[in-house]
Amino acid sequence: MTDDTYAPPSSGVAPYLSVRDGGAAIDFYMRAFAAQLLERYDFEGKLGHATLQINEGIVMLADEFPEHEAMIGNVAPASLGNRTTFTLNLYVTDADSWYDRAIAAGAEEVRACRDEFFGRHGKVRDPFGHVWSFVALKPHDAPAAA
Numbered sequence: 001m002t003d004d005t006y007a008p009p010s011s012g013v014a015p016y017l018s019v020r021d022g023g024a025a026i027d028f029y030m031r032a033f034a035a036q037l038l039e040r041y042d043f044e045g046k047l048g049h050a051t052l053q054i055n056e057g058i059v060m061l062a063d064e065f066p067e068h069e070a071m072i073g074n075v076a077p078a079s080l081g082n083r084t085t086f087t088l089n090l091y092v093t094d095a096d097s098w099y100d101r102a103i104a105a106g107a108e109e110v111r112a113c114r115d116e117f118f119g120r121h122g123k124v125r126d127p128f129g130h131v132w133s134f135v136a137l138k139p140h141d142a143p144a145a146a
């Protein structure tokens with residue numbers, strides 16, 4: 001990609017995931033979450049960096065590079081026994097359809113979708129160890145007419 005096709009976000013928070021087999025991760029996120037690949041750079045035969053747009057948000061990812069700890073600074077969940085320290089929340093209009101698509105693409109069920117006090121909610125673990133939560137908020141009641 002050229003520099004004029006994509007500009008990184010100038011505000012907000014963009015999670016940066018560390019994975020093993022970044023190319024496969026990109027393919028999975030495109031199938032499971034309808035991600036759009038905005039940029040990709042390879043480094044030393046691995047995925048050095050990629051930016052994906054998922055549901056109007058930005059997620060960045062790269063292969064882990066334990067030999068470059070000072071430059072990269074993190075490891076993939078596989079290096080932590082397939083555990084992660086956070087969950088990525090996707091706010092969607094239909095949690096069940098997002099959940100079902102992720103499962104069909106190869107995600108593992110953490111918690112099936114169910115009704116909660118705030119709306120519909122379910123969780124999956126992707127094949128790279130990251131946990132994703134699908135949240136469809138309840139619509140707020142319209143204010144009473146005066």
